[in-house]
Amino acid sequence: MNHLLGFRTGDQSLVRDINLSLIMSRLIEHAPLSRAGLAETTGLNKSTVSSLVKQLLDLQFVREVGFNLGGIGRPSVQLEINPNAGYIVSCELGVESIEVMFANFSAEVIWKRREAIDAPDQQEAIIRQLFALLHEAVRVSELPRDREDRLLGLAVGAPGLASAADGTLLFAPNLGWHEVPLQYLLQREFGNLAIFVENEANMAALGEYFFGVAQGYREVLYLSAGVGLGGAIVRNGLLFKGASGYASEFGHMTLDPDGPLCNCQNRGCWETFVSQRALFRLICQAIGAGQPSVLTALVHGDLDTLTIPLVVQAAQQGDRVALSALEQVGRDLGIGIASLVNGLNPDLIVLGGSLSLAGALILPVAEAEVDRRALRWNRQAASLKIAQHGTESCVMGGVAMVYQHILSYPGNLERWNR
Ligand SMILES: [Zn+2]
Numbered sequence: 001m002n003h004l005l006g007f008r009t010g011d012q013s014l015v016r017d018i019n020l021s022l023i024m025s026r027l028i029e030h031a032p033l034s035r036a037g038l039a040e041t042t043g044l045n046k047s048t049v050s051s052l053v054k055q056l057l058d059l060q061f062v063r064e065v066g067f068n069l070g071g072i073g074r075p076s077v078q079l080e081i082n083p084n085a086g087y088i089v090s091c092e093l094g095v096e097s098i099e100v101m102f103a104n105f106s107a108e109v110i111w112k113r114r115e116a117i118d119a120p121d122q123q124e125a126i127i128r129q130l131f132a133l134l135h136e137a138v139r140v141s142e143l144p145r146d147r148e149d150r151l152l153g154l155a156v157g158a159p160g161l162a163s164a165a166d167g168t169l170l171f172a173p174n175l176g177w178h179e180v181p182l183q184y185l186l187q188r189e190f191g192n193l194a195i196f197v198e199n200e201a202n203m204a205a206l207g208e209y210f211f212g213v214a215q216g217y218r219e220v221l222y223l224s225a226g227v228g229l230g231g232a233i234v235r236n237g238l239l240f241k242g243a244s245g246y247a248s249e250f251g252h253m254t255l256d257p258d259g260p261l262c263n264c265q266n267r268g269c270w271e272t273f274v275s276q277r278a279l280f281r282l283i284c285q286a287i288g289a290g291q292p293s294v295l296t297a298l299v300h301g302d303l304d305t306l307t308i309p310l311v312v313q314a315a316q317q318g319d320r321v322a323l324s325a326l327e328q329v330g331r332d333l334g335i336g337i338a339s340l341v342n343g344l345n346p347d348l349i350v351l352g353g354s355l356s357l358a359g360a361l362i363l364p365v366a367e368a369e370v371d372r373r374a375l376r377w378n379r380q381a382a383s384l385k386i387a388q389h390g391t392e393s394c395v396m397g398g399v400a401m402v403y404q405h406i407l408s409y410p411g412n413l414e415r416w417n418r
Contacts, residue, residue, distance in 0.1 A: 016052075019044060021407050023052055024061065024081070032065055032078035053079060061085045061105070061406075081106055086152035087141040090398025092200055093130055093158045095174045095227040096120070099392070100133040102141040103399045105152070107211055111140050112395070123177060130156075131189050138190070152406060153194035155398030157203035158182060159228060164245025167197035173263035174228045196401050200394045201230030201248065202239050204352050204387070206404065207397030209234045212388035214350055221346040223250065224393075225333070225355035228263070229271035233344065250340060251275070255332070273332035276354050280306045282325035293321035308357045315361055329355070330362040334369025341374040341382050352387030359386035 022042050027033060030041065039049045056062040063082040067075040083106035091100045094117075101112030115133060119125040134154065141151060160172025167183020183197040205222035208214040214222070214234065224230035229251030233240035241247050251271035252264050259268020272278060284303050287293050295314045299305045314322035337349055351359055351366075367384055374382075387393045 017409065019048065020052055020056065023049070023056065024407055027062060027079060027081050031080035033080075034076035034078055036076060038079070059085075083108065086150040088152050088399045088402045089134060089137045089141060089154045090395045090402070091130070091134060091137070091154075091156045092203075092394040092398075093126075093156060094200070095159055098126075098130055098133055099395050100137045101395050102137050107396075107399050107403070111137065112392075113137075121176075123175075123180065126175075127180075127182075127185065131186075134186075134190070151193060153196065153402035154186065154190060155196040155198065155203065155401045156182065156186065157198055157200035157394040157398060159200050159226075159230065161246045161249070162197050162199050164241055167195070169197065170246075171264075176263070194402065194405065196398070196405070198397075198401060199230065199232070199246075199248075200224060201232040201352075202241075203397035203401060204230075204389075204393035205232035205234045205350070205397065206239060206400040207389055207393040207395070208350050208352065208387055209237060210400035210403065211396050212350075212393060213385045214348055217348040219344070219346045219348070221337075221340055221344055221349045222387075223333075223337075223349065223351050224353040225275055225351060226353035226391075227276050229275045230353070233346075250336065253336065253339075255336065270332070270336045274329055274336065274355075276308060278332075279308075279311065279325055279329050279355065279358075282328055283311065283321055286321045286325065291321050294319045295322060308354050312358045312361065315358070323361075326358055326361045327365050330365030331369050333362060334366035335373065337366060337384070338370045338373035338379075341370060341378045345378050346382050349382055349384045350387050351384070352390070352393045354391055356386050356390055 023038055026038060026041050033041065035046065035049050035053055039046045042049065053062065060082055062079050065078050065080050067077060083104045085105035087102050087104055089102045091098065097114055097116050099112065099114040101109050103109050113133065117126055118129055138151060158169050158172060159174055160177065161170040163170055169177060169180040169182045171178055183195055186195045201222060201224040204224050205220060208222060209220060214220045218236055220234040222232040222234065231248040231250035233248050252262065252266060252269045254266060254268050255270045255273055256268035260272040261267055262269035262272050283295060283306065287296060287303065293314065294317055295306065295310065298310050298314060311322050311326065315326055351363060355362065363384055363386060370379060389396045
């Protein structure tokens with residue numbers, strides 16, 4: 001993993017930051033390590049390592065964990081990341097639900113909760129529900145500690161275009177939101193905390209890169225197929241953001257100029273063919289046309305209550321309607337991926353979001369389509385995998401995002417140690 005991120009210029013503390021970052025990264029990957037071991041693996045000299053480790057110990061980001069008695073020579077003190085260095089609250093504001101969790105500094109999930117959105121059409125009510133859940137997470141995260149100033153940051157992933165400049169949610173097509181100053185509202189509510197607002201697919205991609213199947217890959221394409229279809233690119237551990245932060249909206253590439261109307265107002269976007277909505281639409285059409293399906297009984301006649309696990313269950317029972325809908329979505333997924341494989345030459349494509357719960361049924365069809373369509377050399381470089389954290393990649397990514405911020409700007413670490 002490459003945690004050394006966010007290079008800056010003209011900054012006197014840059015070298016120190018890079019070196020602190022390097023030490024933290026090595027400890028995340030290889031702990032426990034001694035100071036001598038750190039010097040060896042970082043290439044820094046021993047006195048530099050000792051001075052940097054002292055800073056990290058003072059900040060409590062690192063802790064000593066006894067002696068290594070097994071090696072040759074004098075026993076040495078071992079170091080590791082201090083899981084109690086601080087807590088991170090992370091959240092996904094979805095189209096249908098809100099998930100909130102907090103994790104310790106070792107990225108262990110301590111507490112989490114998912115709630116269905118109470119009033120889907122009411123923006124203010126959704127934001128109130130979001131704040132209430134975040135307050136609960138902050139409250140619970142503070143319980144086991146006597147200090148209240150070690151909440152390191154709060155990250156919110158949202159299903160739309162989040163402005164890199166000020167965290168405004170400019171457009172969330174599947175929520176029908178425009179210009180919501182989410183970061184400003186969060187800052188007003190939660191005060192002087194480091195707050196991050198990011199597109200959910202971007203956040204999820206970071207989650208898989210730091211803590212999931214994308215670890216160690218250099219050119220990662222992430223696709224988040226839920227209610228809509230989001231995308232993200234992680235290059236050498238950094239999100240590819242484009243000119244204004246809105247890159248990777250692959251779900252809104254036109255696949256069929258005369259296709260169904262998308263919530264972005266374009267016709268025939270990829271997400272109108274590859275998403276939970278698209279899958280359910282195909283199933284409803286088939287059943288509406290009179291095809292028999294066990295799904296009718298599984299949802300007790302109410303097709304509005306379809307879920308991906310139910311579709312998977314039906315498919316596993318050999319249900320023709322479920323199988324053919326999944327196959328169609330898998331094919332359309334593969335058609336889009338083939339173009340992206342040609343255009344981006346990724347070494348890994350990760351499928352996440354709720355549709356990934358049907359990944360075992362969808363991905364082989366998509367792979368076959370990519371085999372058929374992509375340039376052979378580009379295809380050979382690219383593996384396809386299901387997201388390790390499934391529908392939780394985004395909240396894991398919030399942890400990664402705060403983490404990445406701390407690792408990239410350790411010069412600000414003092415700030416966390418008020
Ligand atoms: Zn669209």
